[in-house]
Amino acid sequence: MLKARKLQLERHFEPVFAPVDLDVAGGELWLLTGPNGAGKTTLIRLLAGLLRPTSGTVSRAPGPVAFLGHQLGLKDDLTVAENLAFHQALTGAEAPVESAIAAVGLEGARNQAARTLSAGQRKRCALARLLLAPAPLWLLDEPYANLDAEGVALVDRLLAEQLDRGGACVMSTHGALRPPELPWRELAIEAPS
Amino acid sequence: MDHTPFIVGAYAAGALVLTWCALAPVLRLRRLRRQLADRQRRRAAAESA
Amino acid sequence: MTGRVFLPLLRRDLLLAYRRRSELLLPLVFLMVVVSLFPLGVGPGLQVLSRIAVGVIWIAALLATVLSLDGLFRGDFEDGSLEQLVISGHSLPLAALARVAGHWLVAGLPIVLLSPLLALWMNLGEGGWSVLVISLALGTPTLSLLGGIGAALTVSLHRGGQLLSLLVFPLYVPILILAASAVTAATDGLPYNGQLGLLAAALVAALSLAPWAIAAALRLSLE
Amino acid sequence: MSTVKRIFHQFGSPPWLFRFAGFAIPWLWAACLGLGAWGLWWGLVKAPPDYLQGESVRIMYLHVPSAWMSMGIYAGMAVFGFCALVWRVRAAEVIALASAPVGAAFTLLALVTGSLWGRPTWGTYWVWDARLTSELVLLFLYLGVMGLAAAFDEPRKGARAACLLALVGLVNLPLIHYSVEWWNTLHQPASVGVEGSSIHPSMLWPLLLMALATKFYYLANLLTRTRLQLVVENRKSRWVRDWVLETR
Numbered sequence: 001m002l003k004a005r006k007l008q009l010e011r012h013f014e015p016v017f018a019p020v021d022l023d024v025a026g027g028e029l030w031l032l033t034g035p036n037g038a039g040k041t042t043l044i045r046l047l048a049g050l051l052r053p054t055s056g057t058v059s060r061a062p063g064p065v066a067f068l069g070h071q072l073g074l075k076d077d078l079t080v081a082e083n084l085a086f087h088q089a090l091t092g093a094e095a096p097v098e099s100a101i102a103a104v105g106l107e108g109a110r111n112q113a114a115r116t117l118s119a120g121q122r123k124r125c126a127l128a129r130l131l132l133a134p135a136p137l138w139l140l141d142e143p144y145a146n147l148d149a150e151g152v153a154l155v156d157r158l159l160a161e162q163l164d165r166g167g168a169c170v171m172s173t174h175g176a177l178r179p180p181e182l183p184w185r186e187l188a189i190e191a192p193s
Numbered sequence: 194m195d196h197t198p199f200i201v202g203a204y205a206a207g208a209l210v211l212t213w214c215a216l217a218p219v220l221r222l223r224r225l226r227r228q229l230a231d232r233q234r235r236r237a238a239a240e241s242a
Numbered sequence: 243m244t245g246r247v248f249l250p251l252l253r254r255d256l257l258l259a260y261r262r263r264s265e266l267l268l269p270l271v272f273l274m275v276v277v278s279l280f281p282l283g284v285g286p287g288l289q290v291l292s293r294i295a296v297g298v299i300w301i302a303a304l305l306a307t308v309l310s311l312d313g314l315f316r317g318d319f320e321d322g323s324l325e326q327l328v329i330s331g332h333s334l335p336l337a338a339l340a341r342v343a344g345h346w347l348v349a350g351l352p353i354v355l356l357s358p359l360l361a362l363w364m365n366l367g368e369g370g371w372s373v374l375v376i377s378l379a380l381g382t383p384t385l386s387l388l389g390g391i392g393a394a395l396t397v398s399l400h401r402g403g404q405l406l407s408l409l410v411f412p413l414y415v416p417i418l419i420l421a422a423s424a425v426t427a428a429t430d431g432l433p434y435n436g437q438l439g440l441l442a443a444a445l446v447a448a449l450s451l452a453p454w455a456i457a458a459a460l461r462l463s464l465e
Numbered sequence: 466m467s468t469v470k471r472i473f474h475q476f477g478s479p480p481w482l483f484r485f486a487g488f489a490i491p492w493l494w495a496a497c498l499g500l501g502a503w504g505l506w507w508g509l510v511k512a513p514p515d516y517l518q519g520e521s522v523r524i525m526y527l528h529v530p531s532a533w534m535s536m537g538i539y540a541g542m543a544v545f546g547f548c549a550l551v552w553r554v555r556a557a558e559v560i561a562l563a564s565a566p567v568g569a570a571f572t573l574l575a576l577v578t579g580s581l582w583g584r585p586t587w588g589t590y591w592v593w594d595a596r597l598t599s600e601l602v603l604l605f606l607y608l609g610v611m612g613l614a615a616a617f618d619e620p621r622k623g624a625r626a627a628c629l630l631a632l633v634g635l636v637n638l639p640l641i642h643y644s645v646e647w648w649n650t651l652h653q654p655a656s657v658g659v660e661g662s663s664i665h666p667s668m669l670w671p672l673l674l675m676a677l678a679t680k681f682y683y684l685a686n687l688l689t690r691t692r693l694q695l696v697v698e699n700r701k702s703r704w705v706r707d708w709v710l711e712t713r
Binding site: 285385395396398399401402405408409411412413415416420423444451455458459462463465 | 550602605606608609612613616617621622625627629630632633634637638641642643644645648651660
Binding site: 196197199200202203205206207210211213214215217219221222224225229232233 | 521566582584689696
């Protein structure tokens with residue numbers, strides 16, 4: 001589903017991390033771990049195709065990819081429903097916006113502008129995008145950040161559903177949080193030699 | 194009208210601009226080399242000590 | 243799949259602009275202020291004003307466009323919408339075109355509509371009014387398209403604004419020359435169709451080339 | 466791998482390019498200075514003054530080659546920029562970026578010498594003449610490319626942005642040139658047509674020599690800047706460390 005070979009990126013003419021090899025199959029959950037500044041975000045963006053590697057290759061199976069970055073991609077001046085409706089129009093998703101809103105527990109904030117939401121609510125709104133359009137591959141950058149215990153449980157539920165469908169997920173995490181119920185594999189990012 | 198000052202001025206400007214443009218990278222390379230040499234010498238001294 | 247990006251994006255941009263409709267007036271007020279400064283600076287003599295009218299109006303329009311261009315992609319870049327757009331796999335040139343179209347509708351079109359008032363202020367010869375409006379209608383979309391390249395190149399820089407004007411003003415030179423000469427020709431009673439035709443040709447060329455350059459610049463800015 | 470990329474890889478291997486440049490630069494300087502001295506002697510001493518412009522025509526032997534170089538280097542920069550963007554070759558990025566300051570210097574020189582020529586000829590230092598105006602716009606384009614490259618934190622990102630801008634500028638350059646020329650005829654129907662007059666044969670040879678000298682100047686300068694950039698980028702590699710310790 002996702003394959004990376006000797007993946008490397010240079011910043012200021014020096015490699016950010018040691019070359020990365022990664023094979024992600026359907027139904028697998030991969031955690032990218034490493035201390036702050038190890039290049040987790042960089043690697044996720046490389047895998048998503050937002051960055052071009054200095055050397056090495058990334059190949060993704062055809063089909064849509066869902067990406068959740070540090071910037072959530074919400075428009076502050078649009079309401080939760082409008083933000084999701086735009087995403088629906090963009091991806092041509094089938095699932096109704098309302099059920100996605102309900103699934104992430106934002107019914108009460110449905111018509112609130114995104115700027116008025118709390119950080120946790122914004123994250124939930126961004127997570128609802130994952131429900132709208134089924135993508136076989138999820139690339140999530142710190143999905144647990146800013147979430148309360150309930151929100152963390154929500155992420156775990158979404159992940160479990162994704163894996164059940166045969167989808168795959170690669171996500172970065174630096175905290176101690178690990179999905180408790182799910183089998184996961186770890187890719188520790190190493191410093192360049 | 195005497196044209197000489199203008200001709201001299203033009204060629205002086207030419208010499209100035211072209212010399213500066215040619216010399217700038219040479220001087221920068223020389224400075225960089227000195228910096229790198231210093232660093233290497235320090236590191237070698239630290240290792241032998 | 244790739245064709246479905248234009249309309250949703252345009253609709254979203256217009257909705258966003260509507261939500262912040264008070265800000266829409268700013269470029270227009272800027273335009274009026276700049277133009278009104280000229281009579282104060284060069285004196286109220288009607289003959290002087292009518293001679294510099296075209297240049298003043300067009301340069302003010304150019305400045306207003308560049309001023310509003312800085313924000314063209316900045317919002318999308320900073321809140322992550324641009325990443326989502328790239329990930330979605332849609333044609334990025336088409337998305338860029340939608341973005342520029344939205345920008346022109348809220349920032350360029352009002353300038354075109356306001357221009358008769360400015361022509362009145364600057365005592366532009368009556369024969370030039372319609373040509374001024376047409377030249378702005380043909381020229382300002384080109385300004386938005388060319389400026390979009392600069393905006394996309396500078397979107398990831400913290401102080402992109404001043405650099406942006408250095409990048410795009412040289413590109414605006416032909417448009418300014420063509421438009422000003424069309425209007426001047428019209429007020430002098432000379433034929434002006436050639437200049438307008440060239441303006442239209444420039445618009446077509448910019449329409450077909452600029453979106454690709456903008457898309458390439460946006461990808462680069464995300465790296 | 467495409468042919469272009471293979472060529473660049475062969476000639477773009479940093480240590481090889483560095484050594485080649487170190488070898489070639491002295492010869493290029495010799496050619497530049499030799500041809501330049503010859504051309505200057507011919508232009509300043511041997512050639513007769515022009516019967517319309519008088520002695521001030523001697524400024525042309527510097528002005529015209531500078532103007533040629535300013536445009537030629539821009540085109541070269543954009544072509545290398547294109548290679549850098551399409552095939553992502555670092556060597557092409559370096560060459561494109563190293564060209565910009567040299568081209569800007571020639572543009573500045575063309576402007577300065579042009580206005581010094583204009584004072585005795587037109588009676589004023591600056592005339593909005595088509596060529597001077599085009600050169601001025603060209604200077605802005607160069608400054609934009611250099612400014613953009615310098616504004617980025619990540620040098621390679623800046624280099625690619627600058628290459629893209631150079632390419633956009635190249636597409637626009639003919640339009641700017643022709644529109645300015647046309648604008649000029651529009652506003653100055655009877656402009657001083659001296660500059661447009663055909664080149665007198667006695668001017669041709671010194672002009673040609675000076676044009677060749679400036680080309681060698683560009684090549685030598687370009688390779689020097691490339692050497693600098695190569696060292697900056699590879700400061701931790703083996704060959705740079707060896708070079709640093711070589712006795713001078």
